Amino acid sequence: GAVVSQHPSWVICKSGTSVKIECRSLDFQATTMFWYRQFPKQSLMLMATSNEGSKATYEQGVEKDKFLINHASLTLSTLTVTSAHPEDSSFYICSARGGAPETQYFGPGTRLLVL
Amino acid sequence: KQEVTQIPAALSVPEGENLVLNCSFTDSAIYNLQWFRQDPGKGLTSLLLIQSSQREQTSGRLNASLDKSSGRSTLYIAASQPGDSATYLCAVKGTGANNLFFGTGTRLTVIP
Numbered sequence: 001g002a003v004v005s006q007h008p009s010w011v012i013c014k015s016g017t018s019v020k021i022e023c024r025s026l027d028f029q030a031t032t033m034f035w036y037r038q039f040p041k042q043s044l045m046l047m048a049t050s051n052e053g054s055k056a057t058y059e060q061g062v063e064k065d066k067f068l069i070n071h072a073s074l075t076l077s078t079l080t081v082t083s084a085h086p087e088d089s090s091f092y093i094c095s096a097r098g099g100a101p102e103t104q105y106f107g108p109g110t111r112l113l114v115l
Numbered sequence: 116k117q118e119v120t121q122i123p124a125a126l127s128v129p130e131g132e133n134l135v136l137n138c139s140f141t142d143s144a145i146y147n148l149q150w151f152r153q154d155p156g157k158g159l160t161s162l163l164l165i166q167s168s169q170r171e172q173t174s175g176r177l178n179a180s181l182d183k184s185s186g187r188s189t190l191y192i193a194a195s196q197p198g199d200s201a202t203y204l205c206a207v208k209g210t211g212a213n214n215l216f217f218g219t220g221t222r223l224t225v226i227p
Contacts, residue, residue, distance in 0.1 A: 104215065106151075108158035
């Protein structure tokens with residue numbers, strides 16, 4: 001089946017630094033990519049939706065200047081957490097939609113810990 | 116806005132038991148409903164996808180049903196095994212929505 005990869009799988013950084021997370025669809029072209037955040041023992045919350053070559057659509061309450069999303073190609077999307085703070089520590093999961101029939105596939109997640 | 120709820124939040128059963136997980140959603144105008152499994156610290160594994168026109172889907176020991184009019188879905192797991200221990204999430208895609216709305220999850224523990 002289709003595979004979505006994320007890199008890195010986990011990252012620890014100091015407060016104030018920026019962190020970039022990559023999401024790749026490995027064997028299909030993703031027309032749409034989604035970024036979710038999951039806090040401990042909670043469900044996935046959609047942060048933003050992006051289509052290749054266009055600006056991302058952010059959910060209410062998600063700061064677009066803090067969570068920069070770039071969907072440069074049909075197989076790659078990046079999420080940059082700018083000036084990360086401890087409250088940004090979370091599990092970030094990307095998802096890519098594509099293939100035939102069109103299906104949404106999920107990446108393995110990236111755990112971010114901001115000290 | 117679509118709201119998805121799962122009951123119970125946590126469930127412990129002895130190995131071999133059959134069990135049912137419940138999912139309810141507030142807006143019946145859905146495109147499809149999907150059940151996922153999530154192991155601790157891991158991403159999501161899709162288990163079953165039910166289109167809005169379907170009533171149920173089966174895969175091995177898993178059976179998912181959908182009653183769109185009442186806004187409910189159930190995931191039935193037969194002859195549970197310790198390896199089934201995980202969090203189970205249901206998610207719905209609305210007819211006019213681009214994304215999935217996730218439930219709160221049920222954390223299942225199967226005791227050997």
